Amino acid sequence: MVSSPVDEVDPLLDNIRISEHLESNKKFVKQAKKLRNCCKNFEVFIDWKDSNFVKFGTRCGYRVCLYCSKVRSCFYYNQFIDHIRKIKIPKSMQQRGLRFLTLTLVNQKNLKKGINLFYKSFTKFKRRKYFKDRIMGGLGTIEAKKGEDKLWNIHGHFLIDSKYLDMKSHKRTGKDSLLVREWTKSTRGSSILFLKNVRDYQGSLNYILKYLVKGIENLTPKQKAEFFKITYKRRLIFTFGNFYGIRRPVKPKRYQWISPFSEEYESYLDSDKPKRKKELEDWID
Ligand SMILES: [Zn+2]
Numbered sequence: 001m002v003s004s005p006v007d008e009v010d011p012l013l014d015n016i017r018i019s020e021h022l023e024s025n026k027k028f029v030k031q032a033k034k035l036r037n038c039c040k041n042f043e044v045f046i047d048w049k050d051s052n053f054v055k056f057g058t059r060c061g062y063r064v065c066l067y068c069s070k071v072r073s074c075f076y077y078n079q080f081i082d083h084i085r086k087i088k089i090p091k092s093m094q095q096r097g098l099r100f101l102t103l104t105l106v107n108q109k110n111l112k113k114g115i116n117l118f119y120k121s122f123t124k125f126k127r128r129k130y131f132k133d134r135i136m137g138g139l140g141t142i143e144a145k146k147g148e149d150k151l152w153n154i155h156g157h158f159l160i161d162s163k164y165l166d167m168k169s170h171k172r173t174g175k176d177s178l179l180v181r182e183w184t185k186s187t188r189g190s191s192i193l194f195l196k197n198v199r200d201y202q203g204s205l206n207y208i209l210k211y212l213v214k215g216i217e218n219l220t221p222k223q224k225a226e227f228f229k230i231t232y233k234r235r236l237i238f239t240f241g242n243f244y245g246i247r248r249p250v251k252p253k254r255y256q257w258i259s260p261f262s263e264e265y266e267s268y269l270d271s272d273k274p275k276r277k278k279e280l281e282d283w284i285d
Pocket of ligand 1: 035038039059060061062065066067068
């Protein structure tokens, strides 16, 4: 079992710890600062529902930030839920529809090399004929966990729209099933994968998106900093086929941003005065 010290830790405190590790690399000083300051500054909005002022913290948006990765998974949920509702939940192995696919590499010594290998292997896998013929699209996210053997277990969780995928022929032929063989060919020998049924839409999407948070939850701050550097500016979520290019539905905006130089901001300051006075008093106490 990997212990999870993060459970009891405030996400923003965790960010400070991660940023301390990030800072040691000159290239990431700026990012370390942004991470450390996540939600420290805020912007003011008007809530059109009740015309009240609301404050939202300026977020770092980084995946290693537990707070921002939760917000991010909500964004993705709204982006994909309507799309997946149009796809069937298959009643049999033969039917086309939604399935869970987990792709795993054999445990890796080096996190950086392992993650690179995963990205590369998945690209190869996608280009193979079997994949193109049978998998219409999907989305997924990558997870890295340190195992008891001290090696890195790197894998991706995917929600796919596919036709029948062969996971059974090994019983007949004695060789690996077709899907396993395809993944093995793409990874230089890592032939571990799982296919699972999907039961419902909301649950299936939540299951995949939870790995955006879970994918980093069990890492120590030092490991998170390492993960950050390796995955910086790289895709965190894989979308392909008919999941590619789906936009978030446009909803009427509930909150409107208020410029700090506007009259509205002045009235916000007035309305917030008693509360801010109290905050200051509490702080002095
Ligand atoms: Zn953040």
